Amino acid sequence: MAEENEKLKDDELTDIDREAELFCCEVTLRDDDTRISHYTEGLKLYPNSGYILRSRGIAYQSKKEYDLAIEDFTKASTINQKAWSLSLRGDAYLEKGEYDLAIADFTEQAKLEPDSGNGISNRGKAYLRKGEYDLAILDFTQAMKLDGPSAVYHLYYRGDTYMEKEDWDSAIADYTETLRIVGSPKYFIRRSIAYSKKGEYDKAIEDCNKAISCYNYVADAFNTRGLTHEKKGEYDKAIVDFNVALAIEPDNEEYQKNLERIKGNSNA
Numbered sequence: 001m002a003e004e005n006e007k008l009k010d011d012e013l014t015d016i017d018r019e020a021e022l023f024c025c026e027v028t029l030r031d032d033d034t035r036i037s038h039y040t041e042g043l044k045l046y047p048n049s050g051y052i053l054r055s056r057g058i059a060y061q062s063k064k065e066y067d068l069a070i071e072d073f074t075k076a077s078t079i080n081q082k083a084w085s086l087s088l089r090g091d092a093y094l095e096k097g098e099y100d101l102a103i104a105d106f107t108e109q110a111k112l113e114p115d116s117g118n119g120i121s122n123r124g125k126a127y128l129r130k131g132e133y134d135l136a137i138l139d140f141t142q143a144m145k146l147d148g149p150s151a152v153y154h155l156y157y158r159g160d161t162y163m164e165k166e167d168w169d170s171a172i173a174d175y176t177e178t179l180r181i182v183g184s185p186k187y188f189i190r191r192s193i194a195y196s197k198k199g200e201y202d203k204a205i206e207d208c209n210k211a212i213s214c215y216n217y218v219a220d221a222f223n224t225r226g227l228t229h230e231k232k233g234e235y236d237k238a239i240v241d242f243n244v245a246l247a248i249e250p251d252n253e254e255y256q257k258n259l260e261r262i263k264g265n266s267n268a
Contacts, residue, residue, distance in 0.1 A: 017080070020049040035059040050079035057088060066096045083112040083119070090122060099130040117143030121154045128161050136161045152181045159190065168198045185211035185218045192221075196228050204228045219248035223255050230262055238262050 023042050030038070039056035046052055057072030069092045077085035090105030103126045110119030124139030140158035147154065159174030175191035178184075192207035208225035211218050226241030242259040249255060 016046050016049050017051040020046045020051045024052060024055045032059045032063045036063075048079055050076040050081055050085065053079070054081070054085060054088060057092070061088075061092050061095070064095070066092045083109045086112070087119065087122060090126070094126055094129060097129075099126050102126040103130075115146065117146035117151060117154060120146065121151075121157065124154075124161075125157060128157065128164065131164075133161050133165050150181065152178050155181075156187065156190070159194075163190070163194060163197075166197070168194045172198075183210075183214065185214045185221060188214070189218070189221050189224050192224050192228070196224075196231065201228050201232050217248050219245040219252065219255065222248070223252075223258065226258060226262070230258075230265075235262055235265060 020042060036056055036059045039052050042052045053072045053076035057069040060069035070089055073085050073089035086105045086109045090102040093102035103123055106119050106123035106126060113119055120139045121143035124136045127136035127139060137158055140154045143154040155174050155178045159171045162171035162174060171194045172191055175187055178187045188207045188211035192204040195204035205225055205228050208221045211221035222241045222245040226238040229238035229241060239262055242255055242262060245255045246259060
């Protein structure tokens with residue numbers, strides 16, 4: 001979720017954070033432990049840097065050390081960039097399954113950024129994870145009004161929420177509009193699943209084909225197409241697709257189970 005937050009404006013950074021940002025850049029592409037060690041040393045040099053605290057928190061979250069991440073984001077929120085810090089902390093709460101705390105942080109983020117849909121959309125994702133689908137849809141719809149149609153991720157997540165409600169037609173409509181803006185393989189795959197749920201298997205396969213034509217190594221597209229072939233009773237085609245998916249991601253347990261199941265059904 002962090003990648004969906006707006007970029008910091010230069011005039012919102014303190015002089016300390018400008019120096020700290022340069023310090024952090026030295027380890028941007030390193031592993032999490034190296035980054036955490038570097039950021040910890042950085043805090044000795046820049047103890048009041050919200051930037052380094054947020055950077056270290058992100059590294060902790062990458063390691064699934066959510067409590068340490070939350071601690072850093074909380075400290076950062078008292079220094080500067082409170083909305084960004086709350087967004088990151090809310091995301092950490094979300095990953096911990098503490099949905100109400102996440103919702104509280106995203107609600108505060110939305111208040112601090114009244115002209116942006118980010119906080120509202122983030123809260124919508126928390127409602128989605130919590131199973132409160134109608135509230136999630138309201139939030140994604142409001143975020144779209146604030147950010148306009150170019151913010152495709154609000155529309156995409158609303159489609160996902162309709163999927164959870166088993167409202168296939170509304171999900172398809174949202175994915176279709178998303179694809180009108182951005183022709184991403186991910187969006188074709190999601191619409192394919194919705195078509196398959198409706199029993200419109202040919203349309204589902206067509207969307208998987210489109211996803212594969214965008215990028216040949218989309219394992220999920222081959223797996224999704226395989227599942228649709230299986231529903232149609234086209235076991236040989238399904239086996240081929242599951243094998244290709246596994247060739248791309250050989251350690252994927254879901255794809256392995258799908259292949260084992262289809263081989264059992266085809267031999268029955």
